[in-house]
Amino acid sequence: MEPRADRVVPELTVRVVRASFPKGTLAVRIREALGPLFEDEAFAEAFPGRGRPAVSPGALALVSVLQYAEGLTDRQAADQVRARMDWKFLLGLELDDPGFDFSVLSDFRARLIKHGMEEKVLDLILERISALGLLRAGGRQRTDSTHVLAAVRTLNRMEFVGETLRAALEALAAAAPQWLAPLLSADWAKRYGARIDSYRFPKGDNVRTEWAEQVGRDGFTILQAAFAPGSLPWLREIPAVQVLRRAWVEQYHRDGEEVRWREGKGLPPGRARLSSPYDPDARYGVKRGAGWCGYKTHLSETCEPDTPHLITHVLTTDATVSDTEVTETVHQGLTTRELLPNEHAVDAGYVTAAHIVTARDEHGIDLLGPVGLDTVHERQEGEHIPQGAFAVDWDARKVTCPQGAASVSWSDQRKASGTPITRVHFALQDCDPCPIRARCTKAANGRYGRSLTLLPREQQQVLEQRRIEQQTEDWKARYDVRAGVEGTISQAVRRTGIRRTRYTGLPKTHLGNVLAATAINLISLDAWLTGTPLGETRISHLARLELAA
Numbered sequence: 001m002e003p004r005a006d007r008v009v010p011e012l013t014v015r016v017v018r019a020s021f022p023k024g025t026l027a028v029r030i031r032e033a034l035g036p037l038f039e040d041e042a043f044a045e046a047f048p049g050r051g052r053p054a055v056s057p058g059a060l061a062l063v064s065v066l067q068y069a070e071g072l073t074d075r076q077a078a079d080q081v082r083a084r085m086d087w088k089f090l091l092g093l094e095l096d097d098p099g100f101d102f103s104v105l106s107d108f109r110a111r112l113i114k115h116g117m118e119e120k121v122l123d124l125i126l127e128r129i130s131a132l133g134l135l136r137a138g139g140r141q142r143t144d145s146t147h148v149l150a151a152v153r154t155l156n157r158m159e160f161v162g163e164t165l166r167a168a169l170e171a172l173a174a175a176a177p178q179w180l181a182p183l184l185s186a187d188w189a190k191r192y193g194a195r196i197d198s199y200r201f202p203k204g205d206n207v208r209t210e211w212a213e214q215v216g217r218d219g220f221t222i223l224q225a226a227f228a229p230g231s232l233p234w235l236r237e238i239p240a241v242q243v244l245r246r247a248w249v250e251q252y253h254r255d256g257e258e259v260r261w262r263e264g265k266g267l268p269p270g271r272a273r274l275s276s277p278y279d280p281d282a283r284y285g286v287k288r289g290a291g292w293c294g295y296k297t298h299l300s301e302t303c304e305p306d307t308p309h310l311i312t313h314v315l316t317t318d319a320t321v322s323d324t325e326v327t328e329t330v331h332q333g334l335t336t337r338e339l340l341p342n343e344h345a346v347d348a349g350y351v352t353a354a355h356i357v358t359a360r361d362e363h364g365i366d367l368l369g370p371v372g373l374d375t376v377h378e379r380q381e382g383e384h385i386p387q388g389a390f391a392v393d394w395d396a397r398k399v400t401c402p403q404g405a406a407s408v409s410w411s412d413q414r415k416a417s418g419t420p421i422t423r424v425h426f427a428l429q430d431c432d433p434c435p436i437r438a439r440c441t442k443a444a445n446g447r448y449g450r451s452l453t454l455l456p457r458e459q460q461q462v463l464e465q466r467r468i469e470q471q472t473e474d475w476k477a478r479y480d481v482r483a484g485v486e487g488t489i490s491q492a493v494r495r496t497g498i499r500r501t502r503y504t505g506l507p508k509t510h511l512g513n514v515l516a517a518t519a520i521n522l523i524s525l526d527a528w529l530t531g532t533p534l535g536e537t538r539i540s541h542l543a544r545l546e547l548a549a
Contacts, residue, residue, distance in 0.1 A: 004462050007036040009092045012083075013131070017089045027066070027090035027528050033529055036092060042124055046111040055100045059091050059123050066090075067105070068496045069519035078102035101422060109511055118511045121517045124526040126312065126337065129525065141312060141341035141486040143330055145323055148316070148509060149500045150282035150294035155275070157251070158212050164247045164277040164358055165219045171240035172222070179232065181203075183225055185320040188218065209261065216252040216259040223283050235263065243277050248273060256505035271320040273394075281506040285319025294319050295506065297498065297513045298326055300334065301488050303345070303481050309488065311517040312339045316510035321475045323349030331363050343368055345482035353459035354419075356466065368479055370470045371463055385440040387452055387502035388464050401440070401450065405430040409448065422454040487535065492520050 009031070021028055030037070036058070043057035066087065067077040080087055081099040087093060112118055113280055117546035129135045155163060172180045191214075194200075200319050225243055226235045235241060250273050253260045267273065275284045275293045278381055284293050300313040313333045315326055327350045333339045343366045344359065351369035359367040391400045399407040409425035431449025432436055441450040469475045492498040494518035501509040526532075538549070 007039075007092050009089055010094050013085070013088055013093065014094050016095060017085050020085060023032070026069070026088040026523065027084075027312055029526050029529060030522055031090045033525070034132075035091075037128065038121070038124055043112075043117065046115045046117055054145060055104050055108075057108065059093075060100075060105060061124075062091060064105060064108065064515050065121060065125075065518045065522065069523060071495070071497055073102075074105045076103065077101040081223075100547065107291060109508065113507045113511060118507065118514055122311075122314065122514050122521075123337065123387050125518050126310070126339070127523055129308075129310060129521070131249040134180050134525075135302065135310055135312075135339070136527075137339050140301050140337075140343045140345065140481060141300055141334075142482045143298060143313075144347060144482075144485045144489060145289065145296050145349075146489050146499060147290075147292050147319065148295040148498065148513070149292055149505055150276065150279050150291065150509075151501050152276040152278045152282060156198060158201060158215075158276070159198055160276070161212060161215050161219070161247065161251055162192070164244055164274075165222070166192040166196055167277045168219075168222060168238075168240040171238050172226075172235070176232065176235060179235070181223075183221060191215070191218075200295040212261055214257050216248065216254075216261075219248050220252075220259060222247060223342075231253040238278040243274065243280055245278065246280075247274050252329055263526060272317070279503075279504040281318060281509075283318040283320045284419075285508060292319060295509050296321060297325070297510075299485065299489060299492070299517060300328060300330055301485055302341075303484055308524050309534075310521050310524060311486070311488070312337065314449060314510070314514050314517045316506060316513050318506065319479075323347070324352060324355070327351070327355045327367070328358060330350045331359060331365065335363065341365060343478075345369065345479060347482065350374065353421070353455050353463040353466075356460055356462050366515065368482070371466045374467065385436065388467060391450060392454065392460070399424045399426075399452060401426060401430075403436065405434070407452075420456055422456075424452040424454060426450045440484045448507040473517065487537075488493050488520065491523075492516055495523065496520065 006298075017028060024032070038058035038061045040056055040058045043061065046059060047054050062082060063077055066080070068070075070080075072080065078099055078101065081091070081093075082097075085095065088097060112120065118155070127134060169180070169188075186344045202211055207212055222241075225240055227245075250268050251262055253262055253266065259481060270284060274280055275282050282294050283476075284291060284297065296317050296319055298313075298315040299311050301309050301311045303309055311328055315330060315333065317326065323346075327346070329346075331340070340363055342364070344369065346369040351367060353371065356367045356371075359365040374388055385402060389402045393399070397410040399410075399466055401407075407424045408427045408430075409423070411423045412420065413423055414420055425448035428443065428447060428449045431441055431443065436439065437449075443449045443451070455463060470479075489498075496519055498513060498516045502512055503509055527534075
């Protein structure tokens with residue numbers, strides 16, 4: 001790498017740009033407010049100290065962000081560097097600067113991933129904005145997630161195994177055609193010559209099962225030959241062959257020469273199972289009845305009224321990871337950046353009693369979000385006695401019901417996940433004659449009547465307190481701020497296309513999400529500097545009529 005010594009905007013570039021854009025553009029205003037955004041030295045780790053001088057890493061980082069701000073491809077972004085005066089102003093280039101080849105951007109992203117610098121661009125922007133006094137720890141932040149579609153086709157199981165074998169055959173036909181040819185029979189080209197689509201499959205469940213098992217036998221033929229003792233060792237290292245091997249372990253049983261589909265519990269869980277041969281990191285997830293193949297991204301942003309709303313953390317996971325699993329990870333990321341909030345507003349998916357306690361005790365954060373109701377019957381007030389109506393004496397390890405009966409059993413246990421719980425039981429002879437039994441329990445057989453499941457003491461007390469608080473108008477007014485993050489996600493979707501990744505693989509997808517978040521931060525900062533008001537929630541014409549009435 002050869003760092004640029006002078007980052008000052010050339011005089012001619014300044015004069016022409018100011019004459020052409022008297023009101024400025026996003027690129028011009030950002031340069032004037034923040035100066036040179038990325039120093040080359042910040043990316044020195046990703047470049048060798050010797051060899052041919054590289055294109056300025058700082059300029060490549062800035063172009064990568066602008067690329068997402070304007071929804072451009074690599075080729076279009078490289079063309080804009082040559083053609084746009086305001087981009088030259090932001091980059092500090094002469095008007096006749098020839099720019100660089102578009103392939104350099106792909107190489108730059110690969111270097112960032114290789115050296116673990118995916119977050120570097122966002123870190124540098126946040127540090128620069130913090131230096132201006134527009135970003136600080138404390139205050140309020142909010143977090144939400146959205147799905148990210150993989151850059152591959154969503155496949156059903158039959159399409160998946162067929163396409164996985166086809167991908168391996170294509171790779172082997174290109175890499176070792178003489179090795180592969182003796183293994184093929186006349187009907188292989190018919191089965192795997194074209195893209196595998198469900199509309200080409202034979203009709204009928206039995207015939208389709210036979211087709212899938214034939215694909216399995218063909219796949220094992222390739223694997224057996226590739227992993228035979230005398231085979232070429234490098235064949236096993238071909239990525240498509242490795243994916244084929246893993247997919248066949250997940251999808252098929254093999255008993256001698258017999259090959260059978262795995263069904264039901266024989267299949268690995270969705271989190272461990274491949275969804276596409278072309279993106280081994282993508283997973284098939286389902287949320288609220290909608291399924292997709294790909295990833296999830298979690299965005300956290302500030303939401304103070306007197307400062308710009310800025311994204312402070314980006315987390316990307318596969319599609320099977322639930323929101324509740326990442327709450328602590330988000331807090332750890334904000335701790336690393338020294339941007340922990342005092343209050344963190346999230347939806348119910350991120351909140352458990354354990355998270356509330358951990359956020360309070362380890363990070364000093366008030367995790368603001370609703371917890372689950374006591375029971376499904378709690379919504380119908382008066383029809384069911386909720387768990388909160390029982391008095392718990394933790395020291396005596398006793399629970400007293402609303403009618404004064406004491407529990408007869410207290411048992412400390414653990415869930416399958418390892419979460420500690422306490423199971424409490426009341427005697428059936430106390431519950432049977434109770435006048436409110438129908439509203440309390442339906443237990444009719446065995447030794448016990450009503451049963452309760454308690455969390456550890458501190459968590460249970462926090463849970464009951466939150467269930468009371470979230471019914472109050474004051475709490476609801478505080479929680480209203482959370483909804484704004486959905487607008488930020490909507491902006492990221494419309495402006496940067498964050499809901500469909502451009503790349504394959506989790507690391508590249510995460511880097512793309514970080515670049516998109518950085519672009520949104522520049523757009524938000526520019527709007528704040530120019531006094532552009534936040535957009536309002538759109539209301540349909542019909543809804544406006546109803547509100548007016």
